Amino acid sequence: MFGFGRFKRLALVITLVLLASLSFGCAPQETLEAPTEQPVAEAPTAEAPATEAPATEAPTAEAPATEAPTAEAPATEAPATEAPAAEPAEETSVTILIWDNPSEFHGYNVGSGAEEAMGELVMLSLSEVDPDGNIYPELATEIPTAENGGVVEDEETGEVTVTWHLRDDVYWADGEQVTVDDVIFTWDAMQAAEVWSMSADATKSVEKVDDFTMVVTYYYPNPEYKIHFGGEDFFVFAEHYCNAEEGFYEWNCSRQPLSSGPYILEEWVPDDHLTFVRNENYYEEGKPYIDKVIVRIVPEESVKRAMMDRGEADLHYWPAENNAVSYQEVGNGTKWAASPTERWIMKLFPNTKARGDEETPHPFLADKRVRHALRMAIDVDSIINDIFLGFGKPVWTEFFRPPYNSCGIPRPEYDLEGAKALLKEAGWEDTDGDGVNECHGCLYAEEGDLMTMEFAIYAEYGETLELAQQFIAEEWASIGLQTDLQIIEGAVLWALPEEGGIELSGNFEMDMWDNGYGGYDPTAYLWDYYYYAEETPWNLANWTGEEAEKVAALIDELYTTDEDYCQEVCCEIAGILEEELPAIELFSTFEQFGLSERLQGVRPSAFDIATWNVADWTVTE
Amino acid sequence: MGQYIVRRLLQAIPMLLIVSIFLFVLVNLAPGGPLAQYARHKRLSAERVEALRRQFGLDKPLPVQYIVWLVGNDWMPIDTDGNGITDSYGTRKGVLRGDFGFSYENREPVLEQIMDRLPNTIYLMGITLIIVAIVAIPVGILSAVKQYSVFDITVTALSFMGQAIPEFWLGLILILVFYVSLDNPFTGGSFLPGGGMYTIGAEFSLVDRIEHLILPVTMGVVGWVAWWSRFLRSSMLDVKHQDYIRTARAKGQSERKVLYKHALKNALIPLITIVGIDFPYVFTGAVVTEQMFSWPGMGRLYYNSATSRDYPMLMGILIIGSGVIMLSNLAADIVYAYLDPRVRYQ
Numbered sequence: 001m002f003g004f005g006r007f008k009r010l011a012l013v014i015t016l017v018l019l020a021s022l023s024f025g026c027a028p029q030e031t032l033e034a035p036t037e038q039p040v041a042e043a044p045t046a047e048a049p050a051t052e053a054p055a056t057e058a059p060t061a062e063a064p065a066t067e068a069p070t071a072e073a074p075a076t077e078a079p080a081t082e083a084p085a086a087e088p089a090e091e092t093s094v095t096i097l098i099w100d101n102p103s104e105f106h107g108y109n110v111g112s113g114a115e116e117a118m119g120e121l122v123m124l125s126l127s128e129v130d131p132d133g134n135i136y137p138e139l140a141t142e143i144p145t146a147e148n149g150g151v152v153e154d155e156e157t158g159e160v161t162v163t164w165h166l167r168d169d170v171y172w173a174d175g176e177q178v179t180v181d182d183v184i185f186t187w188d189a190m191q192a193a194e195v196w197s198m199s200a201d202a203t204k205s206v207e208k209v210d211d212f213t214m215v216v217t218y219y220y221p222n223p224e225y226k227i228h229f230g231g232e233d234f235f236v237f238a239e240h241y242c243n244a245e246e247g248f249y250e251w252n253c254s255r256q257p258l259s260s261g262p263y264i265l266e267e268w269v270p271d272d273h274l275t276f277v278r279n280e281n282y283y284e285e286g287k288p289y290i291d292k293v294i295v296r297i298v299p300e301e302s303v304k305r306a307m308m309d310r311g312e313a314d315l316h317y318w319p320a321e322n323n324a325v326s327y328q329e330v331g332n333g334t335k336w337a338a339s340p341t342e343r344w345i346m347k348l349f350p351n352t353k354a355r356g357d358e359e360t361p362h363p364f365l366a367d368k369r370v371r372h373a374l375r376m377a378i379d380v381d382s383i384i385n386d387i388f389l390g391f392g393k394p395v396w397t398e399f400f401r402p403p404y405n406s407c408g409i410p411r412p413e414y415d416l417e418g419a420k421a422l423l424k425e426a427g428w429e430d431t432d433g434d435g436v437n438e439c440h441g442c443l444y445a446e447e448g449d450l451m452t453m454e455f456a457i458y459a460e461y462g463e464t465l466e467l468a469q470q471f472i473a474e475e476w477a478s479i480g481l482q483t484d485l486q487i488i489e490g491a492v493l494w495a496l497p498e499e500g501g502i503e504l505s506g507n508f509e510m511d512m513w514d515n516g517y518g519g520y521d522p523t524a525y526l527w528d529y530y531y532y533a534e535e536t537p538w539n540l541a542n543w544t545g546e547e548a549e550k551v552a553a554l555i556d557e558l559y560t561t562d563e564d565y566c567q568e569v570c571c572e573i574a575g576i577l578e579e580e581l582p583a584i585e586l587f588s589t590f591e592q593f594g595l596s597e598r599l600q601g602v603r604p605s606a607f608d609i610a611t612w613n614v615a616d617w618t619v620t621e
Numbered sequence: 622m623g624q625y626i627v628r629r630l631l632q633a634i635p636m637l638l639i640v641s642i643f644l645f646v647l648v649n650l651a652p653g654g655p656l657a658q659y660a661r662h663k664r665l666s667a668e669r670v671e672a673l674r675r676q677f678g679l680d681k682p683l684p685v686q687y688i689v690w691l692v693g694n695d696w697m698p699i700d701t702d703g704n705g706i707t708d709s710y711g712t713r714k715g716v717l718r719g720d721f722g723f724s725y726e727n728r729e730p731v732l733e734q735i736m737d738r739l740p741n742t743i744y745l746m747g748i749t750l751i752i753v754a755i756v757a758i759p760v761g762i763l764s765a766v767k768q769y770s771v772f773d774i775t776v777t778a779l780s781f782m783g784q785a786i787p788e789f790w791l792g793l794i795l796i797l798v799f800y801v802s803l804d805n806p807f808t809g810g811s812f813l814p815g816g817g818m819y820t821i822g823a824e825f826s827l828v829d830r831i832e833h834l835i836l837p838v839t840m841g842v843v844g845w846v847a848w849w850s851r852f853l854r855s856s857m858l859d860v861k862h863q864d865y866i867r868t869a870r871a872k873g874q875s876e877r878k879v880l881y882k883h884a885l886k887n888a889l890i891p892l893i894t895i896v897g898i899d900f901p902y903v904f905t906g907a908v909v910t911e912q913m914f915s916w917p918g919m920g921r922l923y924y925n926s927a928t929s930r931d932y933p934m935l936m937g938i939l940i941i942g943s944g945v946i947m948l949s950n951l952a953a954d955i956v957y958a959y960l961d962p963r964v965r966y967q
Contacts, residue, residue, distance in 0.1 A: 093822075100925065103727035194669040250728045270737050271917030273821050294821055298915045302793060303815050306801045310811050460928075491930045492653035496670065499654030499679075 092619050093292035094314040094599055096611075097304045101271045101297050104254040107233050108195050113609060116232050117317070120611040121276050121293060122259040123235035126164060126183065127227055128612060131340050131605035133402065135226045139178060139236060139260075141165045143226055151561065153221065159204065160221050160561070164229070166212040170283045172238050173259040180214040183229055185239035193248035198524040199228040202559070221561045224521040232608045236260065262288035262615035271297055288615040289601075308334050308594055314619070315602065316594035317610060321389040321464055327594040335595050341401050342393055342588035343606040344516040346468075349508075349583055350374070351542050356507040358544075363445035364428060365453070365509065371581040372412075373422035377479045378472055379414045384587050387467045392587040398522065398529075399574045400588060401606070407571035409578050419479045423451075430480045437480035453509040456486040456502070458493050461514070469512060483510070506542050514589070516606075522570065523558040530573075530582060531555050543582035551576050622958065626951070633947045640943045641716075641936075645687045648935050654679070655725040655930045672703030677725060690722065690936060691715050716940065722933035726926070731937040734922065741818060742906040742918035748834060749841040750903055754896075757846045758889075761853025765888075766880060768858065776850065783847030792840045792913035799836060816915035837914040841907055845899065852895055857888040890961055897953030905942040 102114040105123060109115070126140040137143055144150020144162050153160045170178040187206050202222040207215050222228065229236070238260070242253035257265060262284075263276035276293040296313065298304050305323045307313040311333060319327060327336035350371050354360040364370045384392040397406050423429065427442030428451050437451035457469045466487060473483045488502060493511070495501030502508045517525035529540045532548035539548075554576075557569045577583075591604045601617040604610060655677070656670050674680050678689055678699070689697075694711030701708055714720035721731035764773045800815035814820070814833045823829060860866065861884055869879045906920030919938060926934035958964045 109727070194672065196669060255727070255729070269917060270734065271921050272817060272915070275821065292822075296817070296821070296915070297917075298816060299912050299921070300816075300915070303796060303800075303913070303915065306796060306815055309801065310815070312811075489653055489928065491655070491657045491928060494657040495652070495654040495930075496656055496674065499656070500652035501654065501657065 091291045092289070093294060094290055094596075094617065094619060095294045095296055095307075095312065096315040096317065097296055097298050097307060097313045098317050099297070099299055099301075099304075102274075105257045105265075106235055106254050108190070109249055113318070116609040117611045118274065118295065119235045119257075120261070120609055121263045121614055122257050122261045122265055122279075123237075124170065124178070124260045125230035125234045125236055126166070127230035129227060129231060129605070129607035130612075131603050131607065133341070133607055135230075138230065139166050139170060139183075141167055146561070151225070153561075158220055160218045160225075162216045162218070162225050162228075163209075164214050164216065166214075167283065168212050170260055171281055172241070173264050173279060173281075174238075174241070176238065176240055177211075178236065178238075178260050179211040180208050181211070182236050182239045183214060184208055185242070185244070186235075186237045187229070189237070189242070189244055189248040189251075195248065197233075198222065198224055198527070203228075220559050223523050223558055223560060223566060225561065227521075232612075263293055273297060282615065284615060289618045290614075293614065305594070308596065311596065314596040314599040315610065319592065319594045320462065321387075321391050323594060324391055324592055325389050333597055335597055336592065337595050337602055337604050338590035338592040339604040339606040341590075341606045342395075342516075343591040344514045344589045345395055345398070345400070346392070346465075346512065346514045346586045346589070347583050348374075348472075348586065349503075349511045349513075349541060350581070351506060351509050351511075352544075352582070353506055353542060355509060356505055358506060361444045362509065363439070363449055364426070364442060364451055366444045367426050367442070368580055369422050369426040370428065371584065373419040373426070373479065374476060374481070375412055375581065375584045376415050376422065377419040377475050378584075378586065379475060380586050381414070383468050383471060387464055387471060388587070388589070391592065392589045395585045395588045397574045397578060397585060398526070398583075399570050400585070403567055404570055404574070407574040409574060416475070416479060423479060428480065435477065435480065436482045450482070451480055452482040452484070454486055455483040455510045455512070456488050456493070456508055457512045458490045459487045460490050465512070472512075503540070503542075504538070512586075516588070521558075521566075523555065523566075526551075526555050526558070526570075526573065530577070541582040543580075547576055547580045548582070622955070625958075626955065629951050629954070633944075633951070637940070637944060637947060641691070641940055642687065644939045644943070645690065645936060646683065648932055648939070649683055649686070651930070653930050655932060657930070669703075674703070675700045675705060676703040689713065689715065690933070692717055693720060721937040721940075724926075724931050724934045726929055726931045726934070731933050734934065735919070735937055735941065738906075738917055738919050738922050739904065741916060742911075742920065743903055744818075745834070745837060745910070745916055745918060746841070746903040746906060749838045749845070750899065752838060752842050753845040753849055756842065757849035758853060758892075760846065761850040762857055762880075762885060762888075764850065764854040765857030765861065773854075776854075780847040780851050783843045784851075786843065788840060788844060788907075788909045789913060791843060792836075792910065795836045795839060796913070816913075818916065837910050837916055840910050840913065849892065849895060853888060853892055856891045857884060860884045860888040863887075886960075890957065893953050893956050893960070897949050900949040900952075901942060901945040904945045905938070 096117075098114045098117065100112060100114055102112075102118045103109060104115055105119045107113075107116040107119065124139050126138060127135055127143060128138050129135050135143055142148060142150070142165065144164060146152075150163050151160060152163075164180075164183075166178070166180055166183070168177070172178060184206050191200065199222055202218045202220060202225075204217040204219050207217075209215055216225070216228065218225065227234070237251075237253055238258045241258040242251050244251075246252065248254075259265065259279055262279055262282045264279050265274065266277045267273075267275040274295040276295070278288055278291045282288060296307075298307065301320050301323065304313070304316050305319070305326070308316050308327075309332065316323070316327075324336060326332070327334050350362075350365040352362055352366045354362050380394045384390060384394065393400075394411060396411050397404075397409050399405075399407050423437060427440055428437040429440055430437045431440065432438065439445040439447055439449040439451070441447075442449075455469065455473060457465050469485055469487075473485055476483060492500060493502050493513075494504065497505035497507075503511065515525075527539075530543060530548065531539050531552050532544050533552050551573055554569050554573045558566055560566060591606055591610070593602065593604055593610060595602055598619045598621060599617060600620060601613065602610065603613055605612055656673060656679075678686055678694070681689070689711070693713040693715030695714060697711060698707040698709065699711040700706060701711075713722060716722075719732070721735070723730055724734060760776055764776045767773050796815050799813040800811045803812035804810070805812050813835050815836070818830070818833055819825075820829050820833075861880075866879060866884055869883050870876075874882075904919065906918040906923065908920035908924045910916065911918045911920035912924060922934065923938045925931075926938065
């Protein structure tokens with residue numbers, strides 16, 4: 001036996017040790033230090049640039065967030081820099097809810113969307129795209145075009161030079177002026193880190209003319225030259241602040257950024273929140289209108305919704321469909337906002353090759369009649385309405401957005417009987433009545449082989465995609481295709497082949513996942529998915545062959561600044577893709593948010609991230 | 622005892638080494654990889670992704686990767702730019718010299734990020750454990766003393782419920798009731814905060830800190846109290862029927878003295894085993910609780926690292942967790958000897 005006094009002493013010691021843990025909670029939180037030094041140099045007043053400018057007019061308090069953006073294109077308007085009518089007496093703040101800790105302030109490393117959203121709060125780029133797809137200058141004074149002399153094509157060499165002029169009234173938070181040195185420094189750092197982009201391939205040189213002028217020379221016309229130094233990804237970093245030796249991916253200045261944008265990072269408690277305060281010397285006079293932006297990292301969707309209901313948050317980033325429905329209901333203190341055009345396309349990827357074997361055709365997916373039959377057997381409207389609760393639009397081509405508008409390709413019909421007939425024509429029929437088709441004269445399988453395949457989705461999307469997968473599998477079962485459903489982590493699905501990756505090794509039969517392109521030019525996106533050539537045989541659709549080569553040749557044609565010609569070529573590509581179906585587009589979804597009623601001016605965009613116009617946001621109490 | 626502790630600590634070193642090998646192999650053999658994000662978004666060319674593999678050392682055989690993780694690479698030439706040619710000596714010092722590497726996700730040092738989150742987890746889980754002890758021990762004792770009473774039956778029923786309730790469901794219900802539905806009668810706001818460690822932007826307030834603790838702590842406490850109290854009840858019932866208890870009663874000692882001086886002390890000894898098992902959670906965190914209540918702790922860091930296959934971060938968390946488990950077991954053994962004079966370590 002031992003004495004009770006001993007136990008009491010031990011209990012006391014343990015209690016004291018555990019109580020000490022309280023001190024962790026009560027101590028001030030460790031935060032990442034952010035540069036908050038204010039500019040010392042006197043910032044010149046913002047003069048209106050003479051040419052193109054964004055539609056950045058301060059939204060009126062009454063403007064509903066869901067209102068479609070006005071048709072007035074910003075092409076020739078001067079930026080509206082007038083302050084809101086009434087100066088807020090008290091400090092205003094908004095709280096944004098995001099799902100994960102951003103890893104840094106640019107999206108080239110992780111790119112979950114959170115990084116880009118944080119980047120827009122503190123950083124600027126040369127140009128941006130508004131929700132209507134119009135490109136407007138930000139750090140630049142105008143968008144270079146052939147008409148204004150900013151774009152010159154050398155007919156002999158085919159080289160194109162683009163001249164950018166920068167504003168001279170933009171300052172870093174430490175008072176240094178933003179110049180082309182910073183732009184070139186950022187570009188060089190990205191090139192040293194081999195960050196890939198279509199523009200990177202096309203660029204011959206980027207040269208400084210003076211502090212506010214630079215010339216970019218392309219080997220050939222670069223269709224996305226207008227957002228070469230802008231869009232949702234590119235931000236200009238400060239040369240004097242970043243340590244180039246650290247390297248673009250490693251440098252601290254993308255985690256503790258020096259601000260040139262509307263806000264300054266004040267505090268970052270990892271996995272908890274980031275606090276941004278108004279940049280008093282932001283170049284647009286009077287902006288931003290909101291003093292403080294708090295970004296809270298809340299992983300649980302139901303908690304985010306509850307916080308919105310409680311009025312403790314103002315913007316719910318990418319709400320789940322069921323929550324989006326509740327945001328649409330009027331009178332609960334919240335509202336719903338969506339981009340005027342769709343952003344993401346949900347697609348099926350049928351592998352035309354046998355699993356992991358680039359030489360052997362897939363027993364039935366290699367036959368385009370089967371692919372057409374599978375598409376015909378999917379009731380896309382039911383998926384959109386019953387599973388995605390109406391948050392989607394049927395899509396049957398990559399070119400669904402303006403200016404292409406599906407290129408006149410008619411929407412395919414949902415027709416189970418037609419699908420069965422097409423499968424029969426392709427040699428797949430259920431003759432023994434077990435519900436699964438067998439090969440009877442099919443092109444690529446042995447007689448009697450069963451029509452079965454694996455059908456995978458990625459786990460992170462959540463329940464709605466799982467339901468859609470099950471729904472599609474049931475419809476395919478009704479035409480005699482048996483599927484083995486799989487839900488795979490993204491880290492496995494897109495991993496490198498040597499790490500057991502499925503997509504890149506072609507070790508799949510049918511996958512379903514979503515993607516889409518921001519910006520205005522689909523060339524890079526098409527290249528990723530469909531470009532097939534001897535020297536670059538792999539593409540995300542795992543598509544090869546004669547028709548793929550034709551499409552590759554057409555994609556090569558897209559390297560031009562002639563937008564009308566691009567449109568023509570895109571529609572030609574659309575025709576081939578419609579015929580061959582290397583991917584089956586199902587529906588598109590919007591960029592959407594839940595908003596508090598007090599937050600005004602948020603304009604979701606299919607071309608940029610939610611915070612693209614954060615300087616224009618206002619709050620009404 | 623001193624010799625015993627030293628011996629156990631020395632034994633822990635090869636044990637930790639063996640555990641680290643197992644963990645390293647398991648983490649790396651799991652399908653998937655940290656570069657998947659680049660493949661989907663194609664922000665980097667295939668060549669650059671391959672170069673990154675080389676830069677991260679992922680192209681090396683697993684034993685070499687392990688050695689680099691353990692002892693660093695400042696003694697061997699490496700391929701710093703990923704072009705396939707070794708060009709200079711590495712800079713990593715390895716875990717044995719306190720360098721846990723950098724996160725693939727954000728290229729920041731692993732240890733730095735762990736140290737950011739560790740205090741938050743110790744804060745949450747430490748308090749949870751204190752409350753579990755405060756509630757479970759008296760409840761377990763009373764249940765045993767009043768066996769088959771209404772109190773005992775009620776506690777038994779609640780314990781089963783506590784063990785059966787899925788943690789995430791309980792968290793959601795707590796949020797629904799105390800954050801969404803109920804109002805604070807004084808402020809008009811929510812009755813309790815639904816997440817986070819404190820009110821952002823507000824002055825420090827102990828009340829605010831405690832309010833933010835109530836729901837996540839409750840979520841953790843329910844299951845643990847159920848488990849600990851059932852365990853103590855059984856242990857107490859076993860002890861109650863021992864000969865020495867009968868002897869104590871025969872000597873004319875009061876029932877209270879018999880129970881609390883003789884029975885309880887001995888019944889508590891097995892609980893030390895449970896505490897030894899549960900104590901590492903104070904350092905490794907609770908994934909579900911931290912996810913549900915947006916708590917910036919180790920559990921969330923672990924979850925995020927696992928989903929993104931951030932191997933260095935995963936290994937850092939796992940190896941620290943393993944070390945804490947070993948120390949916790951050692952501490953439990955030491956406490957046995959301290960509490961029970963019959964236990965002697967040679």
